[in-house]
């Protein structure tokens with residue numbers, strides 16, 4: 001889905017992490033919060049092993065990012081969490097992220113979800129929530 005085809009609602013929501021009660025069963029398929037913690041460890045390892053994404057994360061506080069991602073994905077999947085991290089647009093504004101880097105990150109997330117045995121349909125439910133965030137993240 002590209003920015004031009006997005007509804008104004010999803011464009012506005014892109015800055016935050018909307019909760020969707022329909023995704024509660026998906027939260028369980030991710031293994032709840034412990035599952036998300038394990039997933040984020042593998043996801044960050046993949047991002048650091050990937051030449052396309054490593055430069056963005058090499059100097060960042062990766063433990064902090066992982067913790068924020070756990071909370072953010074937990075909220076998106078209607079889990080019992082609160083996201084207290086930064087606004088998506090603000091945090092990514094000066095990182096110079098392009099579509100190729102965004103796609104690389106999604107691939108690294110998919111590899112991590114496969115490794116953690118997240119069912120394919122559950123993976124796609126999460127990815128469908130992340131895709132509309134790309135206008136907030138991609139700046140070039």
Ligand code: HEM
Pocket residue numbers: 053056057060061064065068069072084085086087091092095097101102103105130131133134137
């Ligand atoms: C839908 C896609 C994305 C989501 C949901 C997301 C989510 C997040 C979250 C929750 C944080 C932590 C915010 C905080 O510290 O309070 C963060 C930080 C960060 N993200 Fe993303 N991100 C996405 C895409 C990307 C992409 C494509 C890249 C680069 C390839 C990237 C690079 C970074 C970096 C480097 C930081 C740390 C920035 C800093 O410490 O100042 N992100 N992201």
